[in-house]
Amino acid sequence: xxxNKSETLLDSSALIALFVENDTFHNTVxxxxxxxxxxxxxxxxxxxxxxVLHHRVNPTKAREVSAVLLNNQLITIATITxxxxxxxNELWQTLPDDIDFVDASLLWAQKKYNLPIITFDTLLNSLxxxxxxxxxxxxxxx
Amino acid sequence: MMLMPKQNTVSDxxxxxxxxxxxxxxxxxxxxxxxxxxxEIIRQSLEKNLVxxxxxxxxxxxxxxxxxxxxxxxxxxxxxTNLDKYLKEIYESK
Numbered sequence: 001x002x003x004n005k006s007e008t009l010l011d012s013s014a015l016i017a018l019f020v021e022n023d024t025f026h027n028t029v030x031x032x033x034x035x036x037x038x039x040x041x042x043x044x045x046x047x048x049x050x051x052v053l054h055h056r057v058n059p060t061k062a063r064e065v066s067a068v069l070l071n072n073q074l075i076t077i078a079t080i081t082x083x084x085x086x087x088x089n090e091l092w093q094t095l096p097d098d099i100d101f102v103d104a105s106l107l108w109a110q111k112k113y114n115l116p117i118i119t120f121d122t123l124l125n126s127l128x129x130x131x132x133x134x135x136x137x138x139x140x141x142x
Numbered sequence: 143m144m145l146m147p148k149q150n151t152v153s154d155x156x157x158x159x160x161x162x163x164x165x166x167x168x169x170x171x172x173x174x175x176x177x178x179x180x181x182e183i184i185r186q187s188l189e190k191n192l193v194x195x196x197x198x199x200x201x202x203x204x205x206x207x208x209x210x211x212x213x214x215x216x217x218x219x220x221x222x223t224n225l226d227k228y229l230k231e232i233y234e235s236k
Contacts, residue, residue, distance in 0.1 A: 014222070019210055019212070019213055019214055019217075020214045020221050021212035021214060022217055023219055023221055024220065033202065038203075052221070052229055052232065055232045056218075057216075061210075064209075064213065065213065074200060075203070075206070098226075120222045
């Protein structure tokens, strides 16, 4: 994973809120995204977002979203290596049952690269380590 | 070939460039057709290629995702907060 320029890690919930106009947090996430100049998207999160948009909302538009995310100049799509997968698995074993492997990957990346996760998932948000002196936090809360 | 600026101003930059013969002939032909100078043809060609590149560079994440922001007009209002529920529905339907 190359984290040189990134300021944040994107969770599925933040991207979904941006793409779905009716979503309760659509305007909140727009405000947050307007302050971010570069972000990292784990490939597993990308797959999750595209899967739910494709199956649950509109397959044609999901393809449009996929193309825009993959060709975005301000988003780095990060894949996890085999070695990292072992580390994530070790972390996952220690986490609550409601945290799935994708969430565990985000928590692992957050800790390893010291990047905040942009998320509306309350459990995930409560588990990420937050800086104590941040005055303009990028974290989203419900 | 010398490229002369449209109007000389302090900020204009004078330059000399070499063009391949066939490209020069094409540019000259276009300039004659449009009744404008060769320099103007070259300026227009550069602007056409370079200005869109400059404009397309987004300043932030919202700008970079503008074409797909709110693209789903009729999605559920709780999708971002109940994503696991929707993923579960998908897995169960398979």
